[in-house]
């Protein structure tokens with residue numbers, strides 16, 4: 001079973017997304033298990049403080065090291081072989097390749113921050129820093145959820161057809177998926193390409209490959 005722990009100030013953020021669609025299926029089938037750890041529970045003062053002002057001045061507040069590090073250590077105590085990932089816009093970019101790597105690890109701990117970021121000394125306690133993209137979210141929670149979704153759908157037995165995950169965009173050499181069509185054959189004057197109706201499987205496969213390559217090249221030029 002794949003075990004995910006989420007370190008967060010907002011465990012309730014995950015309730016609804018994890019109780020529908022693919023994550024729900026993975027959890028109900030005992031293919032995945034998710035535990036949230038409330039970082040605030042590891043604060044030791046009576047106000048349950050988890051943030052503080054940055055030394056040197058400047059706007060915003062930072063996540064304090066003591067409760068966050070204690071929460072990370074609790075996650076490691078619960079599962080000694082877990083891989084701890086800090087979600088931060090300054091981390092390495094999350095990719096399909098990373099999702100495939102995480103599936104193999106069997107246990108992931110996702111650390112979500114709020115406020116302006118983490119005290120730098122927290123970074124020494126994690127195995128990796130990960131970013132969803134070059135934009136700033138109000139917290140790591142939406143990023144953690146994206147990571148879990150991308151990983152869960154790759155777990156054996158979660159998707160309806162075992163080929164779907166493998167055939168996905170990006171999986172093979174980072175190439176984008178080809179265009180897909182379903183019924184009706186003509187929608188608002190736009191027809192399904194003839195080749196897809198031809199029944200010639202070799203031709204269809206060649207067309208899909210070319211289309212995927214065209215898309216990948218267009219996307220590269222835009223990036």
Ligand code: ADE
Nearest residue numbers: 087088089131132137143
């Ligand atoms: N926290 C805030 N912004 C983020 C991002 N882009 N990726 C991961 N975690 C974040």
